Amino acid sequence: MTLLPSVPTPRKLGLVIDLDVCVGCHACVISCKEWNTGGYGAALSDQDPYGADVSGTFLNRIHTFEVVPEGGQVIGEAGEARIVHFPKSCLHCEDAPCVTVCPTGASYKRAEDGIVLVDESKCIGCGLCAWSCAYGAREMDLAAGVMKKCTLCVDRIYNETLKEVDRVPSCVRTCPANARHFGDLADPGSEVSRMVAERGGFDLMPEQGTRPTNKYLPPRARKPLAASAGAAVLAENTDGAKGFFAWLDGMLDRI
């Protein structure tokens, strides 16, 4: 059924990703691939895995961007630019175009929690849903010929055979920097909703009209490089040294 739920879903399960904290280690990429290649649906295949032209299906990828403020210089020249590591997986949009374009009913959004899933037994592998997604959240598995996407680890989060601490998506559980958070964004009192409110969490490409569930937290403001310049200069400068260090400075000058 490729109609979107007619009323807002009572729960909006999703991720909050903290761009201030992500260190770009790609651990979530690997743990996602590992969990999901043996979990929901067909395995995540690789093509030419040991050759020069290796590629494969991933549901979560880390891009790295350089942001140059007005008047700043690119990072290669040690200026004001900053590097932001940017994890990206399905945003489980409220107005998900990937759902409504599906001709077979394979692509659907769950009415109870808003998770967008693919029923692989119905997917014909036409690729139209991947075209409709502005975020690149869907990748065709070339071995299985069906569309793969983030399931929000639907086979973990409700899985009572796992310990409670493990009932979160694999990427969230594995992140060593705690940059990824999982929760119900429909509940204003949830930890993720509070983070979004406090830190000014935002949507990606709001102009696409997809109303993503996942939110991103902006990098915190950083003091300009010039404000930290004193520390670097101090290493060459002994002005203002006192006591033992002033004596040592003087002695060493005389030798």
Next chain:
Amino acid sequence: MHPAPSIILFTTLSGLGYGLAAVLGLGLLDASGLSVKVAHLAALAMIAGGLLSSTLHLGNPQRAWRALSQWWSSWLSREGVMAILTFVPLTISAWFAVVEGGYQPVAGLVGAAMCGITVYCTAMIYASLRSIQAWNTGFTPLCYLLFAGAGGFLLASVAGYASGAGGTVCAVIAALFVVAAWLAKHQWWTRLRALAPLSTPESATGLGNIGRVRLFERPHINDNYLTREMGFKVARKHALKLSRLAILAGGAMPIVLLIVAIVAGGGAVAVIAAMLAVLLYALGLAVERWLFFAEARHAVMNYYGG
């Protein structure tokens, strides 16, 4: 967008086929002529061939029948349903022409209308995608419809001249459609080239309030499904030149050949001129369709530095 040969072949062939079937359904030609009977069969063959080639790019073609189920939300599903339903009046029309040697107006007119609706559904598959701004315009279905009409009247003029009746009427209307189609396409291109991107690396990352955003490192060194499918760049370099070639081959030259056919008024000269016009038009259309994909930029490329 990657221009997959199977999709280019599908939209070009089925567009010509639906155009021809619609024109035959209008009853402008004498259905007792041998060339008109052949035209009926050729239209069905082009439509069927186009549909078959469109299933070639599916990952699981054995489940293609499921694509008929979601017509209330999906333009691709609507296209599939309409394509199959349209075979009914077209087959009845072809039966009357080939076996009875006559024209069946009800099946003909209903079939013509359904051909138009099917082509519209095909165009809307592309035009409805907000993620691909180049396609997301009412000009897209307008171009598809006018190109199908132009191709249909061009092919019908060959059949008309070959059967000795109705060729000139079709040739005159074909010339008008060819002009209208390329004018609409020219507008489509003008819009595309003046387009300010809806999404940018700044809006894609939400980091625009800090400064200008540039990709520093891709998620991986090699290509993936997304960059292969949506990161096609080869043709953009030559896009302007190719679009002019398409207009020359698919627009200007067919017009000249149609004028030759109209002036000749019939006979071998008119048949050959109309046939050449069809071939050149098909070539121009294939280039146009290739550019349709190759020139279209997908919003996801904001994450891949393209």
